[in-house]
Amino acid sequence: MRILVPVLLATLSLQAQAPHPAEVQERRLANGIRLVVVERRGLDAFHAAMVFRGGRAEEPPTLAGATDLLARALYGATWPEDLDASKGAGSLDALLKQEDGLLEALRLERLRQRKDPGTVGQIPALDASLWTLHEAVRARFSGSPLADVYAARGGRQTAQASADALLVQTELPTAAFEFWCRTEAQRLTLLQLSRFSEVRAALTTELRTQGHQGPALLQGAALPGHPYGRDLADHLPALEAMRRSDLQAWARRVCRPDRLTLVLVGGLGMEAALPLVERHLGALPAGPTNGDTEDPLLPEIPADLGDRRIQATLGGTPELLVSWRIPSRPDRDHLVLRLAAGLLGGGPSGRLSQRLVRQKTLAQSVEVRMDVPGGRLPGLLVIRAIPAEGHSLAELEGALHTEILRLQQEPIPADEWQRALTQFDVDQLRIQDEPAALARALGLAWVEAGDWRQSEQELQRLRNVGPEAIQAAARTWLNPSHRTTLWLQAGPNEGQDPLEAQTARVLKALAATRIEDLAQREHMVSEALRQLRMLSLEERRRTLKLLEAQLAPEKR
Amino acid sequence: MRLLAILAALAFTLQIQAQPRIRPQTFSLPNGLRVILLEDHDRPLVRARLHLSLEREAGVARPGLAPLAMRVLGQSDAGAFRLGDFEQLLAGAGIELAPNLRADGLSWSLLARSRDQDLALGLLADRAFRSIIDPTTLEAERLACWRETERLEASPQSKLRQTLESDWTLQAPTLESLTAVTYEDLLAFFARVLRPDRAVLVLQGDLGQEQAKRLVLLSFGTWTVRPEPAAPTTTIATPAPVTVPGPAAGAPAEARPSQAPATGAILRALAVASEPADLSPEARALLALLLPGDPVLFPAQLRLEGMDLVATLEAEAPGTAAVEASLRERLQALTQRGFTETDLRQARSAWSAGRALVGLHPWALVDEAVAEARERAVSPARMEALTIEALNEALRRWLDPSRLRTGVLADPQAVRASARP
Numbered sequence: 001m002r003i004l005v006p007v008l009l010a011t012l013s014l015q016a017q018a019p020h021p022a023e024v025q026e027r028r029l030a031n032g033i034r035l036v037v038v039e040r041r042g043l044d045a046f047h048a049a050m051v052f053r054g055g056r057a058e059e060p061p062t063l064a065g066a067t068d069l070l071a072r073a074l075y076g077a078t079w080p081e082d083l084d085a086s087k088g089a090g091s092l093d094a095l096l097k098q099e100d101g102l103l104e105a106l107r108l109e110r111l112r113q114r115k116d117p118g119t120v121g122q123i124p125a126l127d128a129s130l131w132t133l134h135e136a137v138r139a140r141f142s143g144s145p146l147a148d149v150y151a152a153r154g155g156r157q158t159a160q161a162s163a164d165a166l167l168v169q170t171e172l173p174t175a176a177f178e179f180w181c182r183t184e185a186q187r188l189t190l191l192q193l194s195r196f197s198e199v200r201a202a203l204t205t206e207l208r209t210q211g212h213q214g215p216a217l218l219q220g221a222a223l224p225g226h227p228y229g230r231d232l233a234d235h236l237p238a239l240e241a242m243r244r245s246d247l248q249a250w251a252r253r254v255c256r257p258d259r260l261t262l263v264l265v266g267g268l269g270m271e272a273a274l275p276l277v278e279r280h281l282g283a284l285p286a287g288p289t290n291g292d293t294e295d296p297l298l299p300e301i302p303a304d305l306g307d308r309r310i311q312a313t314l315g316g317t318p319e320l321l322v323s324w325r326i327p328s329r330p331d332r333d334h335l336v337l338r339l340a341a342g343l344l345g346g347g348p349s350g351r352l353s354q355r356l357v358r359q360k361t362l363a364q365s366v367e368v369r370m371d372v373p374g375g376r377l378p379g380l381l382v383i384r385a386i387p388a389e390g391h392s393l394a395e396l397e398g399a400l401h402t403e404i405l406r407l408q409q410e411p412i413p414a415d416e417w418q419r420a421l422t423q424f425d426v427d428q429l430r431i432q433d434e435p436a437a438l439a440r441a442l443g444l445a446w447v448e449a450g451d452w453r454q455s456e457q458e459l460q461r462l463r464n465v466g467p468e469a470i471q472a473a474a475r476t477w478l479n480p481s482h483r484t485t486l487w488l489q490a491g492p493n494e495g496q497d498p499l500e501a502q503t504a505r506v507l508k509a510l511a512a513t514r515i516e517d518l519a520q521r522e523h524m525v526s527e528a529l530r531q532l533r534m535l536s537l538e539e540r541r542r543t544l545k546l547l548e549a550q551l552a553p554e555k556r
Numbered sequence: 557m558r559l560l561a562i563l564a565a566l567a568f569t570l571q572i573q574a575q576p577r578i579r580p581q582t583f584s585l586p587n588g589l590r591v592i593l594l595e596d597h598d599r600p601l602v603r604a605r606l607h608l609s610l611e612r613e614a615g616v617a618r619p620g621l622a623p624l625a626m627r628v629l630g631q632s633d634a635g636a637f638r639l640g641d642f643e644q645l646l647a648g649a650g651i652e653l654a655p656n657l658r659a660d661g662l663s664w665s666l667l668a669r670s671r672d673q674d675l676a677l678g679l680l681a682d683r684a685f686r687s688i689i690d691p692t693t694l695e696a697e698r699l700a701c702w703r704e705t706e707r708l709e710a711s712p713q714s715k716l717r718q719t720l721e722s723d724w725t726l727q728a729p730t731l732e733s734l735t736a737v738t739y740e741d742l743l744a745f746f747a748r749v750l751r752p753d754r755a756v757l758v759l760q761g762d763l764g765q766e767q768a769k770r771l772v773l774l775s776f777g778t779w780t781v782r783p784e785p786a787a788p789t790t791t792i793a794t795p796a797p798v799t800v801p802g803p804a805a806g807a808p809a810e811a812r813p814s815q816a817p818a819t820g821a822i823l824r825a826l827a828v829a830s831e832p833a834d835l836s837p838e839a840r841a842l843l844a845l846l847l848p849g850d851p852v853l854f855p856a857q858l859r860l861e862g863m864d865l866v867a868t869l870e871a872e873a874p875g876t877a878a879v880e881a882s883l884r885e886r887l888q889a890l891t892q893r894g895f896t897e898t899d900l901r902q903a904r905s906a907w908s909a910g911r912a913l914v915g916l917h918p919w920a921l922v923d924e925a926v927a928e929a930r931e932r933a934v935s936p937a938r939m940e941a942l943t944i945e946a947l948n949e950a951l952r953r954w955l956d957p958s959r960l961r962t963g964v965l966a967d968p969q970a971v972r973a974s975a976r977p
Binding site: 042043044045046047077138141142143144145146147148151152153154155156171172173174175176198205209210266346347348349350354358415418419422423425426429430432433434435436 | 598599600601643648649650652711846847849850851854870895899902903905908909911912915916
C-alpha cells in the first residue's frame with residue numbers, strides 16, 4: 001500500500017497530453033491521400049511531413065537501397081529541371097534515358113572484363129561517351145546559385161529513408177503553401193530523378209567505405225531472412241545494377257496516393273489547406289484498384305528463435321551489442337518495454353549507466369535503443385556497451401545480464417518508476433511544442449500502428465499501468481530465447497579479420513565454379529559469411545578447413 | 557460606414573499579424589548578467605540557454621583547454637550536490653541540461669516542465685558557477701579527453717576534419733597540450749570565462765516576467781566575478797595536429813596540406829575555412845544561402861558547419877596533390893566569379909521569407925535572442941544596405957587561400973606514391 005500511493009501519484013501527475021482529437025483534423029482525399037492538419041495560430045510558416053508507408057523493409061532484394069536512393073534523388077533538394085515536363089528528342093528526359101543505357105552497358109562491360117581480364121574491352125570508349133553525355137546533362141541543369149526552389153523561397157527540405165517509411169519534411173512560409181502543393185504534385189507526376197547516377201555513385205561509395213557495421217551484423221543475426229535484418233552493404237551489386245527506370249517504376253509503386261499521409265503543422269487550418277491540397281495533390285491518379293494496392297506480405301520471425309551469438313572483428317574499439325526480439329508498436333507490451341528501456345538507459349542516471357559505468361566501472365558508455373530498425377513489425381531492443389579499459393566483453397556481458405535479471409525479479413522502486421513516467425511526460429510535451437517533432441510523431445504513428453491517435457492511446461494506457469507491468473514484460477521478452485549477442489572484438493583496423501578474409505576468398509573461389517552471375521555470387525558469399533559469424537571461432541576454423549577441402553589444391 | 561469598419565478591422569488584423577508572436581523582454585541583474593525572456597504560455601515547458609563568450613586572450617587560447625574544462629565541469633559536484641545526486645535530481649524531474657562548446661563561446665541548454673522551473677534554473681546556476689573543481693576529476697577527464705581525441709572507431713573523415721579545425725576551442729588537442737593543463741590553468745580559465753558580466757541568459761516558454769525576475773535573482777543573484785589565480789607559468793605553442801605528416805615545404809603555417817590514411821581507391825579532399833572574426837552577420841547569412849549547391853563548385857560540395865565553411869571533393873585522381881589542387885581551384889573559381897546583383901536580390905528575398913520559419917523552432921528563437929544580445933543578429937536594415945561589392949569581398953575573405961586548411965583522405969599507398977618526387 002505504501003508503494004502503491006506514490007505510484008498512483010506519479011501516474012496522476014502526468015502533465016502531457018497527446019494531440020487532442022479536436023486539435024487534429026483528418027480528411028481522406030478521393031485518391032487515397034490522408035491529410036492530417038494541426039493548426040498553430042500565430043505562425044507564418046508550416047511544417048509538412050510526407051510519409052510514404054513502406055520503406056526498406058518492403059524492397060525486394062533486387063531493389064535493395066531503392067528507398068535510400070529515392071530519399072536522395074527524388075527528395076532532399078528541389079531543382080527546377082526536375083519540375084520541367086519537357087519530353088522528346090534532345091530533352092533532359094531523353095538524355096537521362098541515354099545515360100541510363102550507357103551506365104548499364106558500362107557495368108556489363110566491367111563485369112565481362114573482370115571475368116575475362118585478357119579481352120580488349122570497350123570501357124574507354126563507353127567512358128568517353130558517358131563523359132560527353134554527362135556534360136550535356138549538366139548543361140541542362142540550372143547554372144545559378146540558390147537554384148533549389150524551396151531554398152529560394154526561404155524554405156528547406158530533408159528526406160529520410162527508414163525500415164518502415166520514406167519520410168520527407170519540408171518547411172516553408174505559409175504564403176508558399178500552394179507553391180508547395182503544386183511542386184510536390186509535379187515531382188510525383190514526373191519522377192525525373194535527374195541526379196540518379198550521381199546519387200547512386202555516392203551511396204555505393206559510402207557503403208563501400210564504411211563496410212560492415214556492428215548494428216547491421218546484429219540485425220542480420222537476430223532477424224535472419226527478414227527484410228528488417230538486411231544489410232545494404234551486402235547488396236552492393238544489386239544497387240550498382242539498378243537503373244533509373246527501375247527506380248522510377250519502384251517510385252510509381254510505393255509513392256502512390258493511398259500509401260501517403262500528409263501531416264501539416266503550422267499557421268494553416270484544414271479549411272485553408274484542404275482546397276489547395278485537393279486541387280494539386282488530389283489530382284494525382286489513385287493507385288490500381290486490384291489487389292496490387294495491398295502491402296506485400298513479409299515473413300514473420302518467431303520472437304523465441306533461440307539464443308544467438310556472433311563474434312566479429314571490424315577494427316576499432318571492442319563493443320558489446322545485445323538485442324532482444326520485441327513486439328511491434330501496436331502490441332500492449334511495447335509501451336511497457338519503452339518504459340523499461342527508459343529505466344535501463346535514460347542517460348547518465350539510467351540503471352545501466354549508474355551500475356556499469358559509475359559503480360562497477362566496467363563500461364565506458366552504455367546506450368539503449370528501441371525499435372531497431374523499425375516499429376511497424378517486430379524489431380529489436382538493443383543495448384550497446386563499450387567496455388572500460390582492462391575489462392573484457394565477457395565481464396561486461398555478465399554484469400549486463402545481472403541487471404536484466406534484477407529488472408525481471410526485483411520490484412521497481414517508486415522513484416525510478418516516477419522518473420520513467422516523468423521522462424515520458426517531458427518527451428510528449430516537447431513533441432507537442434515542436435512542429436517538426438509533432439508532424440514526425442503523427443506520421444510515424446500512422447506508419448507503425450495504422451493510426452495517428454496511437455500516442456493518445458498510449459498515454460491513456462500508461463495511466464492504467466504500474467511498475468509490475470515492466471517486470472512482467474521484461475520476463476516475457478528480455479529472456480535468452482529472444483536474445484542475440486554480438487561481440488565486436490578489437491583488432492587491426494583493416495575492416496575484416498584474417499579468418500574471415502580467408503573464408504571469403506575460399507567461398508568466392510567455390511562460388512565461381514558454380515554460379516555464373518557475379519552479382520548473385522557476391523550476394524551468396526555475403527550471406528554465407530553472415531551465417532558463419534554466428535559460429536564460435538573454433539567452429540569457423542573447422543568450417544574453413546571443410547570448405548578448403550572442396551577446392552582443388554592449386555586454388556587453396 | 558460599413559466599409560470603413562471593415563477597413564479598420566482589416567488594418568487591425570494586419571497589424572496583429574505583423575507583430576512578432578513573442579516579444580522579447582530584457583532585464584539585467586546588478587552583477588551584469590543580461591536576461592532575455594521570450595514569454596509563451598502555449599505549453600507548460602521552459603527552455604533556457606546560458607551563453608558565455610570566449611575571448612581570445614593569451615593563456616586561454618590553448619588547444620584542449622576548453623573541451624577539457626567543459627568535461628571537468630560536467631563531472632564535478634555542483635552546489636550542495638554530489639555529482640550522482642545532481643544527475644538524479646535532473647532525471648527525477650525530467651530536466652535536460654546539455655553543455656555545448658563552439659568557437660564563439662560555451663553554453664548550457666536547459667529544457668524543463670514549467671512546474672520544475674525553480675529547480676531547473678537552480679541546477680543550471682549550480683553547474684555554471686557553483687561547480688566544485690576537484691584535481692582528481694581533472695586527471696580522470698584528461699585521460700578521457702585524450703581517449704576521445706584518439707578514439708579508434710572514429711572515421712578517417714572525422715579525424716581529418718578535426719585535424720583541419722583552425723579554432724583553438726575546437727582543435728584536436730595533443731597529448732602534450734593536454735598534459736600541460738594544470739589545476740591552476742583550469743581555475744584561471746573558469747575565472748575568466750564563467751563571469752556574469754560576460755553571460756547572456758535567454759528564457760523561453762511558460763513563465764511571466766515577474767516570475768522570471770524572481771527566479772533569476774534567486775538562482776543567479778549571488779554569481780560574482782571570481783578573482784583570477786596567479787597567472788599560470790606554462791605556455792604551450794599551438795602544436796601541429798598529431799595524426800598528420802609534416803607540412804609540405806614552403807606552405808604557409810595556417811594553410812598546410814595534410815594527409816590522413818584511409819581505405820578505398822577514391823580520394824577525398826577536404827578544405828576548411830573558418831569564419832573571419834569581423835564578417836558581418838548579414839554577409840554570413842547570405843553566403844550561407846548562396847554557397848551550398850553553387851554549380852561552379854561541381855562536383856565539389858560546400859556546406860556550413862558551425863562557424864566553418866567545409867568543402868569536399870571526391871575523385872579518382874592520379875594523386876592526392878591533384879585532388880587537393882582541384883578543390884582549391886574550384887574554390888578560387890568561385891571567389892573570382894563572385895555573385896551578381898540578381899544573386900544578391902534572390903538571397904535577400906530568401907532570407908527575408910525564411911524568417912517566418914523561426915517560429916517553428918523554439919530553440920531557433922532562443923538562438924536568435926542570444927545573437928541579438930551578442931550583437932551578432934542580422935539586421936533587416938543592414939541587410940537591405942549590403943552591396944554586392946561587400947558581399948563578394950566577404951566571400952573572398954572567407955575563402956582566402958592563405959586561411960584555407962586542406963587535407964586528403966587516401967589509401968596509404970596513394971599517399972606514398974604522391975610523396976615520391
